Amino acid sequence: MSNKLIHTPEGVRDIYDGECMQKLKVQEKILKVLYLYGYQHIETPSFEFFDIFNKDRGSVSSNEMFKFFDRDNNTLVLRPDMTPAIARCVSKYFADEDMPLRLCYLERTFANNTSYQGRLKESTQTGAEMIGDDSSDADGEMIAMVIDCLKSAGLKDFQVELGQVEFYRGLVEEAGLDEECQETLQDLIENKNVFGVEELLETISIGPELKEVFLRLPEWNGSIEQIQKARAFTNNKRALFAIERLEKVHQIMEHYGLSEYISFDLGALSHYRYYTGIIFKAYTYGTGDYIVTGGRYDKLLWQFGKDAPAVGFAIVVDRLLMALSSQHIFLSVEKPDTLILFDISARVPAIQLAKKFREKGIPVPFQRKHKTPDVEAYLTMANRSGMRRVLHVFGDGKQVREYSVITGEQKLFRMEECL
Numbered sequence: 001m002s003n004k005l006i007h008t009p010e011g012v013r014d015i016y017d018g019e020c021m022q023k024l025k026v027q028e029k030i031l032k033v034l035y036l037y038g039y040q041h042i043e044t045p046s047f048e049f050f051d052i053f054n055k056d057r058g059s060v061s062s063n064e065m066f067k068f069f070d071r072d073n074n075t076l077v078l079r080p081d082m083t084p085a086i087a088r089c090v091s092k093y094f095a096d097e098d099m100p101l102r103l104c105y106l107e108r109t110f111a112n113n114t115s116y117q118g119r120l121k122e123s124t125q126t127g128a129e130m131i132g133d134d135s136s137d138a139d140g141e142m143i144a145m146v147i148d149c150l151k152s153a154g155l156k157d158f159q160v161e162l163g164q165v166e167f168y169r170g171l172v173e174e175a176g177l178d179e180e181c182q183e184t185l186q187d188l189i190e191n192k193n194v195f196g197v198e199e200l201l202e203t204i205s206i207g208p209e210l211k212e213v214f215l216r217l218p219e220w221n222g223s224i225e226q227i228q229k230a231r232a233f234t235n236n237k238r239a240l241f242a243i244e245r246l247e248k249v250h251q252i253m254e255h256y257g258l259s260e261y262i263s264f265d266l267g268a269l270s271h272y273r274y275y276t277g278i279i280f281k282a283y284t285y286g287t288g289d290y291i292v293t294g295g296r297y298d299k300l301l302w303q304f305g306k307d308a309p310a311v312g313f314a315i316v317v318d319r320l321l322m323a324l325s326s327q328h329i330f331l332s333v334e335k336p337d338t339l340i341l342f343d344i345s346a347r348v349p350a351i352q353l354a355k356k357f358r359e360k361g362i363p364v365p366f367q368r369k370h371k372t373p374d375v376e377a378y379l380t381m382a383n384r385s386g387m388r389r390v391l392h393v394f395g396d397g398k399q400v401r402e403y404s405v406i407t408g409e410q411k412l413f414r415m416e417e418c419l
Contacts, residue, residue, distance in 0.1 A: 011113065011121030021333045023124070023321055027106055029152040029331065030126050030315060037145055039104035039128050044085040046108065050075040057084045057274055057303060064112045066121075078110035082314060083274070083297065086129050091304035094131070100138075101131040119289070120318055127294070129312035134298060136245060139278045140252030142311050146282055146292050147261045153320060154329040158284035160261055160292070161221075163268030164246050165275050167230070170238025171213055175206045185214065189267045192218040209233070221265035224250045230266055242266075245278060274300040280313070286326025291319045336363045339382045342393040343369055349397030349415055356418075369394075379405055391418065 008014060015023060031041075050067060053060070066078040079085055082105055094101060106126040113119045128145060130138050143160055150158055168189070172182045181204065188196040194215065201211045213233045220230050227246055234240065246264055253259045270279045272295070279295035294313025301308045324330070338357070342350030350366070357364045365385075367378065375392060382390050383405045390403040393415070400418050402411045 009121075011119075013120065018333075019321070021335070022324070022331060023317065025331045025333050026153045026321060026324070027124070027126060027317060030149045030317075031104070031106060033145065033149045033152050034104040034126075034128050037102070037128070037141070039102040042086065042089065042103045042105050043107065044079070044082070044089050044105075046110075047076045047078050048085060048088070050077050052084050052088055053077060053080055055273065057087075057300065060111050066110050066112055079107070080109055080111045082107055082109060082125060082127065083129065083312060084300065086312075087297075087301045087310070088304050090129075090131050090308075091301055091306035095306055098132065100133040102128070103131070104128040123319075124317040125314040126317055127312060127314035129310060131301065131310045132308045133311075134296075134309035136248035137252060138309075138311050139245075139249050139296065140256065142294060142313055143249065143253060143262065143280060144256045144258055146280070146294065146313055146315070147256075147258045149315060150282060150284075150292070150320070154324055154331055155284055155320075155327075156329075157327075158261065158282055158291075159263055160280055160282045161268055162246060162249065162262055162264050162278060162280045163266060163270075164242035164278055165270060165295075166245075166277055167239045167242035167266050168217070168269055170236045170242065171210065171234070173238070174236050175204070175210050175214075177204065183271075186269050186271075189214070189217050190269050192267065194218055213239075218267045221267060222263055224264055227264045227266055242277075249278060270295065272297075278311070284323045284327075286323040287319045289316075289319060291316055291323060334363065335386050336365055337388050338362070338364050339378065339385075339387050339390045340364050340366050340393065341369050341375070341378050341390050342367070342397075343395065346393040346395060346397035350393040353391070353393060353400070353415065353418055375403065379403055379408065 050065070053065065060080045065080050068076055070076055086103060086105070090101060104127065106124070108122055109125050110122050111119070113121055128142065130142065143162070146160055168186065172185070177185065185197065185200055188200060197215055197218070201214060216230070216233060220226055224247060227243060231240065231243060250259065250262070253262055268279065268281070274297040275295040276298040277296035281290040282292035283290055292313055292315050296309070296311040298309040301310060340350060340354050354364055354366045369378065369392070379390055388405055390405060392401045392403065394401060398415050400413045400415055402413060
């Protein structure tokens, strides 16, 4: 029983030592970028009412949520997605605000995925939401922030893939497809299954021009020029607007000097029902899934009582860390270099010595020496923690013996020389 208790449930994991320090450093770097863009931090509860994340508002299905009940028998869920939670919060506290809001967060999300998917059931996400601006400049700012955040974390080789859900939705509206058929066709297009698309279209009564557009949808990806080719195949206003919007965002990204990091895909669709315009995901080496997801959701806040456009993104920190590790990219973190070891008779001067180090911003662990083990054991401990030296304050505290952790070499100093 005791052995069983030290293990974590499936889908969650412990993070410690160097990996934990890397995670904290990456989060710090990302948040710094978001703050530099003028975004203000927000926190929402880890659990909310189930209805906040219903089918029209959430990003995961009901059976993938962790549900439980409160004492009044209300159904609660651990937050599976940050966007609906922030939409609720903004609608409550900023109901009368008619100017753009810039909000950012660092939170945990929870999804009860099946084990074969290889995804964590608890993951850390950091991201940003801009509420109240429906312009292409707001879209561009989001994508620029994504790129700057990933660069600040140390990534060099990555791509942000842009799509536009209005292109596909305009076409299926014109075709008069029912919801089930739309979802099936969407899956086939997203998976670039041209044969499956062709087979499905044979069972649907639509014109040859529309069939041609659906068949070509998986091909329209890559550069902005590839996307622009779609213009010749449709007169659908929603579809044409989608292309025009992507062109504007592309131009904005050129102004930012970041166009090399973006690509386009009209066949990139989303099962998140709340997306209404541009959508995007970021990919890199070393992880089999996206590391960033985002998009525009102009109708979501309306469901909570505030009619305001919005756009945002979430960086999946755990996947980003996996990619960084795979690519052997590690941020510099400040680890303690020195251990202060003291005899009980030298406690007071040892405390003063430790305070001096910390006042200068130098981290030092402070360890009382017991009768056993001997100094060598403390040197071994310091070495395991990556420290370079041990300062042993002994006797009456007027002298300090410095030990090299690597060589064991000793030097003797007066306390005032150390201070």
